[in-house]
């Protein structure tokens with residue numbers, strides 16, 4: 001059996017008195033494309049941030065996160081990582097996190113800063129080879145015509161494609177994407193998902209992506225991990241995520257919209273979900 005790319009063990013996180021993650025454990029094996037789903041506020045982003053050490057679990061709670069055999073955090077303490085180790089994980093944000101006044105090309109080149117010698121990274125000097133590689137990354141996301149445009153003049157969908165090119169430039173083995181399509185129109189969202197799916201299929205990258213749209217998760221991901229009130233509610237093949245289970249997962253989240261067939265930001269686009277009253281399902285899915 002292959003060594004897991006991501007191992008999460010008994011993760012607990014509270015903000016003040018509010019417990020946001022409650023004893024969450026799972027593993028992701030190399031090359032998986034996993035959707036992290038659940039109602040708004042269920043803890044998806046918090047969990048994703050734990051995977052890269054942007055958030056630290058409760059002290060002395062015993063929780064542990066390991067990425068590619070490197071411990072990220074344990075019992076509420078972050079482990080220091082070398083720059084080269086940090087580069088192995090790429091993070092895509094809902095709001096893109098580009099430097100607006102810089103060109104598209106420079107934003108992509110920024111992806112290589114972590115792996116270049118520190119002095120050269122401070123000076124921001126890039127080699128011809130790095131520029132060629134950045135151009136190739138932009139070609140993969142279909143933006144080779146826009147290399148000199150300032151990032152803040154792009155559409156949202158284009159910005160997200162630049163952010164993906166930056167992760168490609170970084171040569172990250174694991175891509176974590178936090179609601180990468182939440183602020184995009186349907187066409188741009190589809191383009192971004194197609195690109196991520198292609199990268200996963202062609203390069204064998206491991207991808208974990210938080211999504212509100214269950215139909216998108218069904219189309220592009222093989223496995224779903226669902227959180228409900230900070231607890232692991234479902235972990236399995238996407239095909240086993242039946243409408244009934246989804247109904248129970250989202251049972252208090254925007255049922256009015258579900259009935260009206262108008263998915264909202266807090267409600268997944270359930271597609272063929274039945275308009276039945278919410279029902280409890282056996283919580284034996286994990």
Ligand SMILES: Nc1ncnc2c1ncn2[C@@H]1O[C@H](COP(=O)(O)OP(=O)(O)OP(=O)(O)O)[C@@H](O)[C@H]1O
Nearest residue numbers: 015020038039040041042043044045046047179212
């Ligand atoms: N830094 C923080 N300080 C205090 N509370 C926080 C912090 N970050 C997150 N929370 C709270 O933790 C809970 C889970 O938030 P999180 O963003 O992880 O949920 P989510 O499932 O990603 O939601 P959404 O789908 O709406 O983005 C929320 O109640 C949120 O208000």
